[in-house]
Amino acid sequence: MKHMNMRRRLAALxxxxxxxxxxxxxxxxLSAGASGTDGVNTSSKTISIGGTFPLSGLASAGFQDVAxxxxxxxxxxxxxxxVNGWSVDYKVLxxxxxxxxCGAGKNTDAQTQALVNTPVFATxxxxxxxxxxGEISYLKTNNTPQLFVSSGAHYWxxxxxxxxxxxxxxxxxxxxxxxxxYISSKFKGKKVGFLGQNDDFGQDGxxxxxxxxxxxxxxxxxxxxxxxxxFNQGTFRTSMAKLQSxxxxxxxxxxxxxxxxxxxxxxxxxxxKPQFIISGVGSDPQTVNDVNEKNxxxxxxxxxTNSTSNKASAWNAWASKVLxxxxxxxxxxxxxxxxxxxxxxxxxxxxxxxIAAGFIEALNKVTANGGTPTRSNFxxxxxxxxxxxxxxxxxxxxxxxxxxxxxxxxxKVTATGVSTGATKAVNTTVYSVNPTTQALxxxxxxxxxxxSEFK
Numbered sequence: 214m215k216h217m218n219m220r221r222r223l224a225a226l227x228x229x230x231x232x233x234x235x236x237x238x239x240x241x242x243l244s245a246g247a248s249g250t251d252g253v254n255t256s257s258k259t260i261s262i263g264g265t266f267p268l269s270g271l272a273s274a275g276f277q278d279v280a281x282x283x284x285x286x287x288x289x290x291x292x293x294x295x296v297n298g299w300s301v302d303y304k305v306l307x308x309x310x311x312x313x314x315c316g317a318g319k320n321t322d323a324q325t326q327a328l329v330n331t332p333v334f335a336t337x338x339x340x341x342x343x344x345x346x347g348e349i350s351y352l353k354t355n356n357t358p359q360l361f362v363s364s365g366a367h368y369w370x371x372x373x374x375x376x377x378x379x380x381x382x383x384x385x386x387x388x389x390x391x392x393x394x395y396i397s398s399k400f401k402g403k404k405v406g407f408l409g410q411n412d413d414f415g416q417d418g419x420x421x422x423x424x425x426x427x428x429x430x431x432x433x434x435x436x437x438x439x440x441x442x443x444f445n446q447g448t449f450r451t452s453m454a455k456l457q458s459x460x461x462x463x464x465x466x467x468x469x470x471x472x473x474x475x476x477x478x479x480x481x482x483x484x485x486k487p488q489f490i491i492s493g494v495g496s497d498p499q500t501v502n503d504v505n506e507k508n509x510x511x512x513x514x515x516x517x518t519n520s521t522s523n524k525a526s527a528w529n530a531w532a533s534k535v536l537x538x539x540x541x542x543x544x545x546x547x548x549x550x551x552x553x554x555x556x557x558x559x560x561x562x563x564x565x566x567x568i569a570a571g572f573i574e575a576l577n578k579v580t581a582n583g584g585t586p587t588r589s590n591f592x593x594x595x596x597x598x599x600x601x602x603x604x605x606x607x608x609x610x611x612x613x614x615x616x617x618x619x620x621x622x623x624x625k626v627t628a629t630g631v632s633t634g635a636t637k638a639v640n641t642t643v644y645s646v647n648p649t650t651q652a653l654x655x656x657x658x659x660x661x662x663x664x665s666e667f668k
Contacts, residue, residue, distance in 0.1 A: 252334030253586055258295075260576065260586055263304035263328035264339040265321050268547070270309040271443075275470055275500030275561050276340065279363070280305060281549045282532070282565030283338065285539035287573075296573055296666065297580040303337070304328060305547060311344055321347060334588065335360050338381070338568040342366040342413060349375060358588055360595075361568050361617070365494060366413050370616040370648055377592055379610060381568060381617040385417035385467070385492070386424070387646035388512050388621075390653055392465055392490055393425015394644065395510075395623060400463050400488065406433035406456040408449075408476060409467035418467035418492060424651055433459055442471045450479040457485040464488070468495040477505040498626045498634030499559040506626050510639060514604045514621035515563040516660065517636040526660040528603035531667060532558060532566045557635050567602040570667065574600040574608075577666050601664050605643060613649070620645035622658060 252261040266280050267273050284303065291300045306324040309315035321344040328336060329351075335358035339345055342364040352359045358377040362369050365388065369380030396405060407422065407429045409415025415436055422428070435452045438445070453476060456464055464487045466476055473495040480487070489509040495501070496511035516526040536552040543549070550562075578594040579586045596615075600608040606620045622643045624636040641658040 250332050251588060252332050255585060258299045259302050260299060261302045261304060261331060261333050262335050262337045262572070263306065263331065263333040264337050265306050265308040265324045265328070265344070266338075266340045267310040267312075268305065268307035270312050270314045272310040272312070275497060275559075278500075278550060278559055278561040279338075279340075279565040279568075281547060282536060282562040283569040284544045284547055284565075285536050285542075285549050286532075286566050286569035288542065288544045289535045289539055290569075290573055290667070294666075296576045297584075299576060299580050299586070301572070301576070303545065304331060304333060305545060308344065310341060321345075322351075325351065329355050329357055333357065334586070335377075335591070337361050337572055338363050338565075340364070342368070349378060353377065356588065358592060361571060363564070363568070365417075367417065367616070367648070370614060372613060372615045375615075377588070379595060379615045379617060381571070381608075382564075383512075383514050383606075383618045383621055383646075384616060384648065385414055385494075386421040386651065387619060387644075387648070388492060389418040389421020389423075389467075390425040390646055390651065391421075391512060391620070391623070391644040392418075393422040393427040394653060395425075396422075396463060396465075396490070397426040403462040403488075404433075404460060405429045405463045405465065406435070406459065406461035406487070407465045407467070408435045408437065408452050408456075409465075410469065410472065411436040411438050414469075414492075414494065415467045418465075422465060425653075429461075429465075430459070433461055437468075437472060442469065442475065446475055449475040450482070452476070453479040453483055453485055456487070457483055462487055463490060466491045466495065468492065470495045470497065470500045473501050473506070474503045477501075477503050477509075481505045493560065493621075496626070497560040498629045498636065499557070499631055500561060500634075502629060502631050502634070504629050506629050509626045510623055511626065511636070512621055513560060513624050513636070514606055514618050515560060515567070516603070516605060517624045517638045518558045518560075518563075519627065519635045519637060526603075527663045528566075528661065529558060529563070531663045532563060532603055535566065536562065557633060559634065560636075563603050567604055567608075570602040571600050571608050573666065574598075574602070574664065577664075601661055605658060605660075606645060616648040619648055 308321040308324045338361045340363040345362045361381040365385045367384045441448045491511045493512045540552045575594045579590045596610045623639040627637045628635040643656045
């Protein structure tokens with residue numbers, strides 16, 4: 214599924230690295246180079262895009278799956294008819310979340326500049342709140358759209374000041390309000406505690422919880438610093454012990470995966486057994502990989518996965534087919550994950566497929582009837598169409614809303630493990646939160662069909 218502090222440097226959610234090339238006779242044949250300065254090669258009908266991600270280092274676990282799934286999706290579509298004759302060349306550069314372990318000249322600034330100098334049509338799906346906040350001005354100055362930022366921060370919804378900046382996932386304020394609404398109904402009268410990262414992630418999540426009608430006692434509104442995940446792991450035991458002594462029955466975690474694991478393990482060691490409700494940023498059971506997460510409730514904007522089939526929805530089945538077909542390939546220098554028709558989809562993989570699908574849908578709109586993509590008509594396509602992706606809520610922008618997804622639903626962790634982690638829907642209620650007014654509405658889950666351009 215993303216950041217300069219440790220969550221921002223370690224996770225965001227979710228994250229994605231899309232790399233796409235033309236495929237002939239089963240082998241990847243990339244069309245390198247683009248004419249002009251806009252990343253569009255009209256002679257080869259290739260559009261070059263790029264993104265920065267933690268492909269290596271401390272933050273790569275789990276989140277590299279987003280990148281690989283997106284790469285697989287683009288590569289698959291390129292080799293199965295392209296998009297109205299157009300192919301996408303996705304250039305992915307490793308910034309290691311600015312942890313400094315990639316080597317000189319490979320931080321987010323340098324890698325973003327390298328993409329712009331390539332040139333690229335747009336950055337797509339680049340990962341991290343603080344890392345991508347730092348690129349807004351530079352990309353705007355260079356007239357390079359910043360699309361589908363992989364982070365749940367609310368900063369991406371600023372169309373007046375930044376008309377070419379677009380978020381993707383449901384933000385943390387909305388997620389928190391959905392948690393609060395559910396807790397108020399399901400756990401009415403139960404004492405609620407909170408542990409969140411001491412930055413916009415935790416702050417927005419806590420405010421959303423309050424917006425949903427749940428305000429933990431001040432003494433039970435706990436935080437951890439991003440660096441505690443590495444340098445002060447004992448703080449998680451201290452926090453769990455505090456909530457246990459206060460007889461908290463429901464614990465909301467706005468934590469990255471590493472912090473989620475530390476909190477769950479600390480609670481287990483203390484014999485503390487509350488109902489855990491975990492932010493989607495830090496709950497993917499294949500990434501957390503901790504048996505103590507079983508039966509935790511979390512939020513997602515994708516269909517639940519399970520241990521027997523990926524065919525609960527048409528999009529899940531399509532994603533499984535794509536990842537199976539692309540299993541083990543090397544695309545634009547990145548070796549894709551091993552995946553079979555029996556593998557269980559992870560949230561990170563669905564995130565990568567979704568970002569690729571959103572871009573492909575918009576590209577399909579602007580290239581229909583022989584059209585040529587331009588930055589202007591692409592942004593217009595984003596704000597004037599509802600785009601189909603694996604998400605259970607529409608990817609729908611407007612001239613006043615560049616947030617992207619605005620809701621999702623609740624699922625329970627039914628199995629854990631790197632290759633076995635799975636979730637099941639708590640119910641069929643889908644929540645949506647207006648990004649401007651914060652008004653919450655509900656609907657019933659429906660599974661959208663996969664558009665014909667993806668078949």
